[in-house]
Amino acid sequence: MTNANNIAATASTISQLLNGLDHDGSTSSASAGPADDVSSIMRSPWDPFHCADWDMQQPSATCLARIKRDIWSVFKDPPPGMFIAPDPDNITKIHALIVGPFDTPYEGGFFYFLIRCPPD
Secondary structure, three states: OHHHHHHHHHHHHHHHHHOOEOOOOOEOOOOOOHHHHHHHHHHOOOOOOOOHHHHHOOOOHHHHHHHHHHHHHHHHOOOOOEEEEEOOOOOOEEEEEEEOOOOOOOOOOEEEEEEEOOOO
């Protein structure tokens, strides 16, 4: 029963932190508590399709050659259950789909990734 008590205590602590409360139940006096951090993240979530720094820069010739070589090597000898496709508008954005391998907890799962390559 101690595991259930530990889980309940942890859940209570997390709930209090997210609600901006101290462990004793009083309201936190800090102006920027964990609840403020979470809400600021949720108001302006990071968008992997658009990165202000990388989208403003043109990829170097070396960068493009390396990306093409790496994509070609995956196309030529693909790992089992992995599929990739470069974005048609920007080769530095690569879409990847990985199918969960047989006899693992990930079996039957489809995992989508967006791989961003820096312009250098």
